[in-house]
Amino acid sequence: MIPELGSFSLILALCLSGLLGTLPLAGAHSGNALWMNLARPLTVGIFVFLGLAISILAWAFATNDFSVSFVAQHSNTLLPMRYKLTAVWGGHEGSFLLWTFMLAGWILSVGTFSRSMPLDFVARVLAVLGLLIFSYILFMLATSNPFDRIVPLPPADGADLNSALQDLAFILHPPTLYMGYVGFSVVFAFAIAALLSGRMDAAWARWSRPWANLSWAILTLGIALGSWWAYYELGWGGYWAWDPVENPPLIAWLLGTALIHSLAVTEKRGVFRSWTVLLAILAFSGSLLGTFITRSGLLTSVHAFASDPDRGLFILGILGVAIGGSLLLFALRAPLMKSEAGFELLSREMFLLTNNLLLVVSAASIFLGTLFPMVYQALTDELISIGPPYFNVVFVPLMLILIAFLGIGPISRWKKTSATYLSKQLGKVLLASMILGVGLPLLVLLEVSIPATVTMIFASWILLSIVKDLAAKVANKSSLEQGLRGLSLSYYGMQTAHFGIAIMLVGVAFTGYFGAERSVLLAAGDSVALGEYEFTQVGTSRVNGPNYFADEVLIEVTRQGELIRQLHPQRRLYIASGTPSTEMAIDPGFFRDLFVTLGEQKDNGAWSMTIYVKPFARWIWLGALFMAFGGSLAAADKRYRRLRVKTNILHSRHHTSPVTASLNPAK
Amino acid sequence: MKPHRQKRLGIILFITAGLAIAAGLTLFALRQNINMFFTPTQVVRGEVTSGVNFRIGGMVKEGSLMQAGDSLQVQFVTTDFVNEVPVSYTGILPDLFREGQGIVAEGQIDISGIFQASRVLAKHDENYMSPEVKAALDAAGASSENYSMALESES
Numbered sequence: 001m002i003p004e005l006g007s008f009s010l011i012l013a014l015c016l017s018g019l020l021g022t023l024p025l026a027g028a029h030s031g032n033a034l035w036m037n038l039a040r041p042l043t044v045g046i047f048v049f050l051g052l053a054i055s056i057l058a059w060a061f062a063t064n065d066f067s068v069s070f071v072a073q074h075s076n077t078l079l080p081m082r083y084k085l086t087a088v089w090g091g092h093e094g095s096f097l098l099w100t101f102m103l104a105g106w107i108l109s110v111g112t113f114s115r116s117m118p119l120d121f122v123a124r125v126l127a128v129l130g131l132l133i134f135s136y137i138l139f140m141l142a143t144s145n146p147f148d149r150i151v152p153l154p155p156a157d158g159a160d161l162n163s164a165l166q167d168l169a170f171i172l173h174p175p176t177l178y179m180g181y182v183g184f185s186v187v188f189a190f191a192i193a194a195l196l197s198g199r200m201d202a203a204w205a206r207w208s209r210p211w212a213n214l215s216w217a218i219l220t221l222g223i224a225l226g227s228w229w230a231y232y233e234l235g236w237g238g239y240w241a242w243d244p245v246e247n248p249p250l251i252a253w254l255l256g257t258a259l260i261h262s263l264a265v266t267e268k269r270g271v272f273r274s275w276t277v278l279l280a281i282l283a284f285s286g287s288l289l290g291t292f293i294t295r296s297g298l299l300t301s302v303h304a305f306a307s308d309p310d311r312g313l314f315i316l317g318i319l320g321v322a323i324g325g326s327l328l329l330f331a332l333r334a335p336l337m338k339s340e341a342g343f344e345l346l347s348r349e350m351f352l353l354t355n356n357l358l359l360v361v362s363a364a365s366i367f368l369g370t371l372f373p374m375v376y377q378a379l380t381d382e383l384i385s386i387g388p389p390y391f392n393v394v395f396v397p398l399m400l401i402l403i404a405f406l407g408i409g410p411i412s413r414w415k416k417t418s419a420t421y422l423s424k425q426l427g428k429v430l431l432a433s434m435i436l437g438v439g440l441p442l443l444v445l446l447e448v449s450i451p452a453t454v455t456m457i458f459a460s461w462i463l464l465s466i467v468k469d470l471a472a473k474v475a476n477k478s479s480l481e482q483g484l485r486g487l488s489l490s491y492y493g494m495q496t497a498h499f500g501i502a503i504m505l506v507g508v509a510f511t512g513y514f515g516a517e518r519s520v521l522l523a524a525g526d527s528v529a530l531g532e533y534e535f536t537q538v539g540t541s542r543v544n545g546p547n548y549f550a551d552e553v554l555i556e557v558t559r560q561g562e563l564i565r566q567l568h569p570q571r572r573l574y575i576a577s578g579t580p581s582t583e584m585a586i587d588p589g590f591f592r593d594l595f596v597t598l599g600e601q602k603d604n605g606a607w608s609m610t611i612y613v614k615p616f617a618r619w620i621w622l623g624a625l626f627m628a629f630g631g632s633l634a635a636a637d638k639r640y641r642r643l644r645v646k647t648n649i650l651h652s653r654h655h656t657s658p659v660t661a662s663l664n665p666a667k
Numbered sequence: 668m669k670p671h672r673q674k675r676l677g678i679i680l681f682i683t684a685g686l687a688i689a690a691g692l693t694l695f696a697l698r699q700n701i702n703m704f705f706t707p708t709q710v711v712r713g714e715v716t717s718g719v720n721f722r723i724g725g726m727v728k729e730g731s732l733m734q735a736g737d738s739l740q741v742q743f744v745t746t747d748f749v750n751e752v753p754v755s756y757t758g759i760l761p762d763l764f765r766e767g768q769g770i771v772a773e774g775q776i777d778i779s780g781i782f783q784a785s786r787v788l789a790k791h792d793e794n795y796m797s798p799e800v801k802a803a804l805d806a807a808g809a810s811s812e813n814y815s816m817a818l819e820s821e822s
Contacts, residue, residue, distance in 0.1 A: 345677050357682060361689040368693060383704030385722055387773075390700035394693050519739050519758050580762050599739070599759035608739050608759050 003068050006056035006147040013049035013104075014137040016042050020107075020130025024123035028197070036123035043104075043111035043126060046133065050104045054097055057146050058088050067154035070094055070146045076160035076576040078547035082171065087161045089174045092295060092311075093146035098175065099291070100136045102182045107133065110186055110211070117207055124193035125186075132185055135318045143311045160547070160576035169229030177222030177249060181287040183215025184256060188284035191277045192326055195333045200277060205267035208280070210635040212263055213493070216256045217631025223249050224624030232586055237517055237597070237612045239620055242391040247370040248290030254363035255283040258356045260631075265352050269414060271343065272353070274334040279356070281330060285323045286363070292319055293370075344416040351409040355402065362398040366391060403458050403505065406498060407465035411472070429468050433460035455509035462502035466495050490637040497630025504623025510616035517613075519599075523606035531613045533594060534558045540601070548572040550583070553607055555596055557587065569596045569609070593617040702773060710776060711750040717776050720785075723752060724771040732766055745770065745782070752776075756784040763789040 020042040027035025057070070061084045066072040074090040089095040107129045114122045140146075187208050194204040226246070231239040240246065259279040266276045292315045343349040369386045376384050411425050437457030441449050473491075474483030520528045527536035538554040550570040557565045567585035574581060584597040592615045599608030704722045705715055715721055723745060731744035739758055743766075744751050754772055764770060764787065774784040 342674075345674060345681075350678075353678075353682075354685075357685050361686065365689065365693045369697070372697065383722075385702045385704065386697065387700050387702055390696045393696040393699070397692065398689070521737065521739055582762055597759070600734075602734070602736055604736065610759055 002056055003060055003065065003147040003149065006053045006060075007141075007145060009049040009053040009056065010137060010141055010145070010147075013046050013053065014134065014141065016045045016049065017130050017134040017137060020046065021127055021134045022130075023127075024130070025127035028120040028123040028127070031120075033119065036119050039123050039126040039130075040111045042130070043107045046130075047104045047108040050097075050101045050137075053147075054088065054101050057094055057097060058085050060147075061085060061087055064158070066156070066158050067149050068146075069148045069150045072150060072155050072158045074161050075158040076547065077157055078576055079158075079161055079166075080546050083161055083166050086171045087165075090161045090165055090170075093140070093144040093148075095174060095178075096136070096140055096144055096295070097146050099178045099182060100133060100140065102175070102178045103129070103133050103136065103185060105179075106183055106186050110189075114207075121193055121197060121199065121207075124196050125189045128189040128192045129185060132189070132322070135321075139311075139314050139318065143314055157576070160574060163548070163572065163574045163577065163579050163581040164233060166547075166574075167229065167233050169225055169233065173222065173225040173229050176218060176225055180215055180217075180219025180222045181249065181252060181290065183211065183218060184252065184280075184283045184287050187212045187215065187259065187280045188326070191280035192329065195277060195326075195329050198333070198336065200273050200333070200336070202267050202270050205263050205273075205276065206640060209260070209263050209267060210637070210640045212256070212260050212280075213631045213635035216253070216260050217628045217635065219249065219253050219256060220624055220631060221628040223253060224621050224628070227624075228621050231617070232584060232595075237515075237595075237610065237614075239511075239617070242369075242388045244370050244373075245290075245294050247366050248286060248293055251363045251366050251370075252283055252286035252290060254359045254366070255279060255286050258359035258363075259283050260634075261352050261355050261359075265349055269343070269349060271349060272356075274330070275356070277330060277334070279360075281323070281326045282360075284326075285319075288315075288319050288322060291315060343414070346412075346417050346419060346422075348409060348412040348414045348417065351405055351412050354405050355409060358398055358402045358405070362395055362402075365394045365398075369394070400458060403462060403501065406501065407461045410494065410498070411465060411469050425468065425472065426465065429461070429464045432464050433457050436460040436464075449513075451509060451513040455506060455513075459502045459506050462498060462505070466499060470495070488637055488639060490634040490639070493630045493632070493634030493637070495630070496633060497627045500623040500626025500628075500630060502623070503619050503626055507616045507619025507621075507623055511614050511620065514615045515613065515617075517610060519608065519610045521602065521606050521608050523604065526606070528611065530611050532559055533564075533613060535596065535611050537607060537609075540605070540607070543570065545572065547576060548574045548581075551598075551601065553596075553598060553609070555585070557594055565594065567594070567596050569598045571598045571601075588618060590618060591616060704771075706750075707745055707747045707752040708750040710752050710782070715776055717778060720773065720775055722771055722773050723754070723782055724769065725752075726769055727764070727766050729766050745772065752782050753780070754782040754784050754787075756787055758787075760787055761789040765789075 020039060023035045024039040024042075027033070027038070057068075059065075060068045060071050061075050062081065064071070064075065064077050064084075066075075070091060070093045071087075074087045074094070075084055079087065087094070089098045107126065110129065111122075111126060114125070190204065190208040190211065194200045226249070227239045230241065230246075231237075259276070262272050262276045262279050265272050292312070295311055295315060369390050373384050373386060376382065407429065408422065408426065412422060434457060437453050437455075437460055440456050441452035445452065470484075470487075473487060474480055477483030477486060516531050518528065518530050522528060522535075522537035524537055524539050527534050529535075534557070536556045536558070538556055541552050541554070543550045543552045550572040552568050552570045555567040555569065556563055557567060565587045567587060569585040570583040572581045572583055573579075582598050584595050586593055586595040592613060595612050595614070597610050597612075599610070601607050702720055702722050703715075704724060707723065707725045709715070710723060725745040725747045728744040728746045728751060731742075733742045735741070740755070741757075741760060742753060742755050744753050746752075754774075756772070756774075768789060771788045772782060772784040773786040773788070774782055776782050
């Protein structure tokens with residue numbers, strides 16, 4: 001009975017979102033305040049009913065209700081409770097419910113934190129989001145209802161959750177990734193509302209910015225969690241495989257990164273408006289594309305859910321209507337947007353345009369590499385795949401150019417920057433980065449290493465340009481403390497995120513170039529050397545987990561004869577599904593990770609295993625944490641809240657563009 | 668030319684140059700890194716040249732897996748139930764690698780007709796056949812009985 005209540009909640013949420021998608025929009029069009037005011041209560045209703053639905057699904061998991069097909073496929077009586085509850089997103093149906101619930105959460109937040117925006121604008125934003133969530137719930141009810149029963153005979157026990165998913169990161173990664181992904185829908189809705197109302201001004205950009213920054217920060221975190229998970233769970237020794245399903249979040253992230261920079265220009269200078277609107281549409285399309293690729297079964301991948309052509313077609317329909325419709329609207333309205341402020345070739349606007357160009361091109365090249373095999377197959381009926389080297393060859397140079405500009409952009413001035421000013425500001429920074437880049441690797445490694453030198457030059461370039469910019473900003477203030485206090489939270493956010501890129505760069509480059517791995521066969525007592533470490537296989541023991549058996553191998557790691565760590569990699573056999581799974585052992589460290597992943601035990605008792613030494617691996621995710629933190633700082637800047645009220649008053653009284661009115665003292 | 672026109676032209680040239688370089692780089696990289704996919708039947712017919720990287724997909728033939736006792740060398744036969752290609756691989760096979768299960772291997776064919784794999788992929792979900800392997804079986808015209816046989820032996 002209870003699962004039927006879940007379906008019923010979904011149907012109620014569908015009805016409410018149908019209302020949200022239409023009434024406020026009609027109200028905004030005709031000026032009917034009553035209809036517009038309905039939007040906020042409706043957002044609460046949708047959130048409550050979807051929350052109820054997801055709780056009911058969790059309840060079905062907790063109580064082992066295997067008459068529900070989704071539960072029977074993804075759970076088992078032996079499964080520990082924390083995985084039972086999170087198995088809610090262990091498969092297509094449930095994870096789509098989570099996705100939709102996340103959107104409901106964002107919609108509720110927009111409804112709650114938009115008191116200072118004009119009512120008609122809020123009504124349009126919420127209505128666009130209402131239409132979106134309506135289509136999601138409809139999709140769920142039509143093709144993938146998580147509450148479907150198995151009739152007439154439910155199985156006695158469930159098939160169990162995929163063993164690779166029984167892990168802490170599985171509890172964290174999907175919700176975070178979805179939350180970030182779906183957040184771009186909010187920015188998209190703002191863009192569409194702006195196009196509908198014809199208010200494509202700086203106020204629109206300012207309202208969108210905190211939402212864009214927040215979604216971007218969460219998406220950064222979500223992607224980083226996924227990469228961390230792949231690194232320690234999948235056991236292939238990498239953190240990013242350029243897998244066709246990993247790529248769409250990265251595409252959305254790159255477009256989102258372009259968007260948050262372009263929004264800054266639109267807000268501060270009133271230029272690039274149509275470009276910003278287009279980016280908002282593209283970033284959202286990127287996130288929808290990700291859903292389409294994972295859920296349609298078009299691609300072969302670790303992430304792909306079991307395929308069902310109906311679902312693919314349905315999502316393709318949503319994709320077509322949402323993207324096609326918004327691009328059409330854009331084509332009709334974009335010519336109305338005129339930039340009012342001009343800028344020189346050498347100006348911060350141009351540097352940010354370069355940033356956008358590089359980010360969009362890199363997103364496009366990843367898009368091409370991801371979709372090319374599908375298109376090729378459709379055209380020629382031949383199967384091809386595009387390997388990681390393609391992505392590395394294209395992506396790495398683009399990112400290095402981006403980093404070169406990253407040092408210049410924040411120091412340059414709006415509207416016009418002279419070349420002499422830039423060279424005066426950055427000449428010494430460049431020189432110092434060169435010296436550091438050449439000197440540090442020499443001192444530490446005692447040899448010339450080109451990869452290390454290039455990496456250190458670029459990393460120091462980022463770091464020193466941040467320091468230089470801070471110093472310049474503080475220079476005219478009476479004291480250092482006062483100067484630092486005078487800088488805005490969004491400025492600190494930007495610099496924190498940029499600093500994160502330097503950290504990540506070091507992690508990615510050093511892990512890639514100086515990492516070592518070796519596959520060996522070790523009998524008890526055998527040892528093998530890798531780098532400065534020696535790994536010795538000591539023995540094998542039997543371990544029983546709650547829902548698996550495991551062989552655990554003890555490995556002692558020594559450096560120069562001194563024991564530094566014992567590692568316990570396991571080879572597990574999950575009881576319910578009978579699937580084998582390797583549990584790698586990692587010794588994490590700030591400067592290097594050591595890890596071992598087991599293969600199989602041979603007849604003579606020897607184990608095949610792969611041993612890795614990964615220098616600076618932690619820095620990859622540490623960098624992402626800095627970026628995410630920077631994004632949240634920027635989103636939390638109180639000036640968004642303060643200025644919103646101000647521009648509102650301006651708007652209602654004069655209908656002037658707030659760019660000229662309040663934000664541009666230079667004019 | 669008026670100054671603002673000149674500036675606009677400058678911006679457009681800048682964007683075009685950037686895009687052209689990126690497009691060139693992308694296409695170059697794409698040409699270098701495309702792996703074609705072949706079925707065992709295509710390989711046996713000699714549709715591939717040696718010394719070129721490609722992917723092969725099929726089922727692992729029952730009873731064909733041979734592991735060396737003292738090294739990480741493994742050999743198995745991949746089949747589409749019509750033709751067979753022996754595969755040699757040095758390293759650790761994926762968790763879900765099993766006889767009778769669909770796999771995709773990446774590598775080159777050597778002169779003696781053995782596929783030297785640099786990577787072997789198996790699907791994470793065991794009830795699932797990768798589209799590539801399915802296509803390989805379809806292309807080879809394997810009958811549906813063979814199919815279900817293969818799937819049964821999996822579970």
